Amino acid sequence: MAETAYAYVARHRHFFSAITRIFFDREAPRYTALATFFIRGLGLIYLCAFASLWQQLPGLIGNDGIEPVSRTLRAIETQALGIQKYFSVPHALLVQCQ
Secondary structure (H helix, E strand, C coil): CHHHHHHHHHHCHHHHHHHHHHHHCCCCCCCHHHHHHHHHHHHHHHHHHHHHHHHHHHHHCCCCCCCCHHHHHHHHHHCCCHHHHHHHCHHHHHHHHC
């Protein structure tokens, strides 16, 4: 039965080729509008995140921040933790680099 159907399609190749082009040879859909919307939305999210961070930075870092870095590093340097300080406070390596 399959060979009979194949022979029929082979004899009428031009007709079935036209049918195939009409229904199946369509161009792949383009998602340019969706991609543009997504990228711009992602950009807006980043803008909001960095604007929020810009407002928070003065209270987080610097000499008047929540936990001034210089005081923290001095405290790590003066503690007698030995080699253990590298495992408990990974940024203790910065103390030796300064």
